[in-house]
Amino acid sequence: MGNDVFALVIGINDYFAKDDFVALQGAVNDSRAFVKFLLDPVEQHGLGASPENIVQLENEKATRQGILSAFETHFLNNEKIPDHGDATMILFFAGHGARMSVQGTAIEVLCPVDERTVDVAGSTVYAIPDYVLGWLLAELERKKGPNITVILDSCHSGGMNRREDDLGLVRAASSPSEEVPATLDAHFWPNGRAATKNYRLWAPTSSSHILLAACRQEEQAREGWSTDGLMHGRFTAKLLSRLRGLPLHHTTYEELIAYLPRLPDQTPHCGGQRRHSLVFDGFFSFPGSESWSFRRVSIEGTQFENYPSWVINAGTVEGVVPGTEFSVRLPDSKSTVFCTLVARTVQINHTIVIPDITSRADQTWKNIVPGSRAVISNWKNSSIISHVFVSSTFQYTNHLFPSNLQRHQAGMLFVQAATENGADISLSNEDNELVIQWHTQKKLGKVRPETRLKLEAKQIENLPLIIDGLVRFCYFLERENEAWLMTGVSLEMHRVDGLPPISKPDSKFGINGNLVENGVVQLVSQDDAYYGFTVRNESGHDLFPYMFFFDPVRYTIDLWYEPPDGRVLSPLRAGSTLTVGMGTEDGIEFFLEPDETTSSGFVKLFFATSSLELGWIAQAQSPLDPSFVDRNRSDTDEVIDDKTQGAQQWGALDVLVTMIQA
Structure with a gap:
């Protein structure tokens, strides 16, 4: 990774406006510890970054102008970072956060060292709103690529608990920040407005960056003594410990946060569309079917209490039913299946799975280790499966329904229909085009009852993936819960x-x-x-x-x-x-x-x-695209009390x- 890692690291203990910002003790230590992690060689569990690729701003250097200028020069205008590439870009901030009100809406802000002071020109220095930083991150993604990680060890709730207590010093300003004038950062928005997207830094759907934050927006980030004998942010200390201890090439961002130890009154947060990608990599961990991580749990008081059990964060919304089968893969394997788990208790947002109890002699489940993943191999849910009819003259039947069943990826949402009567989809050839006709999709049928596609050679080989992508689109578009008619x-x-x-x-x-x-x-x-x-x-x-x-x-x-x-x-x-x-x-x-x-x-x-985990439903790439590959799915390991x-x-x-x- 080394030469491809670029980072802007900010740590602020001592703010100029001392009446508004209590002096911190661990923010600079955090920034230095993070830089050490960046520079340490891989053999010492670091990233092996080049020193010239790291810009560090501490205390008086971390002014508003200094931070924004460093972002532009070190990231946006850095010729060493290839345009539209896959370089790893990391923004780390440890210091105070706050909120400001804009027309009654609370906005999160980062506090530079000179906030609430007056600059040499006599102008008030304001905080950096999250939507301004979010715009810069979106520009960075557009110009340099999407492999961007933002790490914030600060909080925004402030105000109430200004004293240090048994839980540690709070990293939040003592009062809300003053509203930033609309014209102050207007030069960032060409033609008077930004492009059509959400630039809020905390936006869960952000495509420009992954956000790792010390706590949720209503919580407080605190400091505490660490194992090195120094004061650190509790989040940074735990995060660095996991970054150095986990196999990052097999760990997603969501899993990284899930592996952090629990902190009192402080819940680390992971956001962004690519939070299912590998840490500091930007690429998905398992191309192919949706895959879930899972955790061992106890289900006392049920008929399955004597069986080993795990929880998977997929449930009724996704179409899982009792009996759905999951194939388990080891962390280093993308295809080798070594055991099967079966859904026994299915709730709205999670499923309890156990080994296949029809074969007590099968003890392969004992080989499950942390990082193993599960993919659906048999839905056992007839309502989710589409029936596809192909005529006797259809040219690609052997590609779509291969006799070698291993080529037909497990867990797909369609099967072959014996007759056209009652089929959900019909496929035919006409003028060198694949013609797809939808029969039972009520919503799609209103606007697009037929689709035509000229197939390239690669698409013919991937025809099962293409049809599966189309069927998944229809399934979630048509998905409703007839058992619960919510009004209001x-x-x-x-x-x-x-x-x-x-x-x-x-x-x-x-x-x-x-x-x-x-x-x-x-x-x-x-x-x-x-x-x-x-x-x-x-x-x-x-x-x-x-x-x-x-x-x-x-x-x-x-x-x-x-x-x-x-x-x-x-x-x-x-x-x-x-x-x-x-x-x-x-x-x-x-x-x-x-x-x-x-x-x-x-x-x-x-x-x-x-709360559900529905982000994986997103299908950013069109199944009609010649380069289409099926999506992956990873999930957190949080266990929810089944009794609730x-x-x-x-x-x-x-x-x-x-x-x-x-």
């Missing part, structure tokens, strides 16, 4: 008025600003038109919402929102609302391709009374958005 949850869509951080619904469009009528939105193509959404919860339940966009032309699924704060706090309380694409977030733009006169897509909202799951439920709704040429 609605999804509104708005034309956005104004610019971040104070954009809001434009009441001139739609009914009181809401464009949705009977689950449908009709738009006319227009330049510089941006849109946002409001999720309204009048159900009487605290909910966890997940918003996706389904593109029926490319069969892609984009994740637009998921809860940022782990498994505990609901972001959508009963009687409240949640917005996407408004306020501090930039709006969402819909547009037509040059050869299109109309286009449609589905905005789908899943919601549940408990019975009353938890989920539901879904969607809005069809259609745009026509002006």
Whole structure:
């Protein structure tokens, strides 16, 4: 990795505004310890980075201007970092954090050493809002590549617990930061606004970076004595210990955070779309079927208490049922299966699995070690499987349904139909094209009953993966929970008025600003038109919402929102609302391709009374793309008390958005 690692490391103990920032004792120690980890050779469990690739800012050097300038010169404009490459870029910050209010919305900020002072020009020095840093990270991803990691050992809750107690000194300002003038960082937004994406640093759907934070947004990051006899941030000390002790080439970001020891009143946070990728690598760990990590648990008080048991964070929403079979792979293997686990207790967001009890002589489960992964080998769920009919003249039957069953990847969501009557999908050849006809997909059938594709040689070989990708798209688009009819949850869509951080619904469009009528939105193509959404919860339940966009032309699924704060706090309380694409977030733009006169897509909202892990549903690459490969799935090892799951439920709704040429 060595020469491909670039880092900006910031540590601040002593702030200029001493009345607002208590002096820290461990932030500079954190920055130095992290630099040592970067520089130590791999043989000493470091990254072996080159010293010239590391920029370190301590105390008085970590001014607002110094931090922003270093980011631009060391990352954005650094000729040593190849454009559009895979270099590892790391931003580490240890110091105070705070919040500021923008039009009633709380914004997280990082506190430079000179915040709340006056510079040589007589101007007030402000904090660095997370959306500004987020914009810089998005620019870095666009220019240099997506292998970006942000590590924050700071917090933003502040105010109340300013004293040091038995849990350690808090890394948060004593009061909120002053609101940053809208014009201060305006030069970062060309043409007066940013591109159409969410630049909030904490955005769980961020594609530009992985965020590893010392605590959740409502918690406090603290310092404490470490094994080296020095004061450190408790998060940094534990993180470095795991970074040096784990096989990073087999460890994902989510697993890294899950492996950290529990900290009192402090829950480390992992965010970003690529949190399932390998640490400091940026690539997925297991190309192929969705794979889950899992943890040994005890299930006392059930009929299976005498069997070894594990928990996997997939459940009824994903289509798992009692009897679903999981094949287990060792950490270093991408294909070798050595045992089978069977789903016995399935809840909304997790499944308890045990060895196959039909074969007591099979003891291969004893070889399961930490880091082993499970993939679904047999769904045992007829409702999830699509039946595909191919005629006798279809040219690619042997590729799609090979006689060598090992070539047909386990866990796929389709089987061959004997007749066209009752089939979900029909495949045929016409004019050197593959013709795909959808029969039972009600939502997709409204906008795209047929798909045509000219197959390249590689696509013919990967035809099972392509069809599986299309079927997965349809399955989650059509997915509903008929057993639980939730009322009081609605999804509104708005034309956005104004610019971040104070954009809001434009009441001139739609009914009181809401464009949705009977689950449908009709738009006319227009330049510089941006849109946002409001999720309204009048159900009487605290909910966890997940918003996706389904593109029926490319069969892609984009994740637009998921809860940022782990498994505990609901972001959508009963009687409240949640917005996407408004306020501090930039709006969402819909547009037509040059050869299109109309286009449609589905905005789908899943919601549940408990936290789910649905980010893996996203399918960023089109199955129609010649380079398409199936997605992977990794998951955290957190265990949820099975006794609390019975009353938890989920539901879904969607809005069809259609745009026509002006």
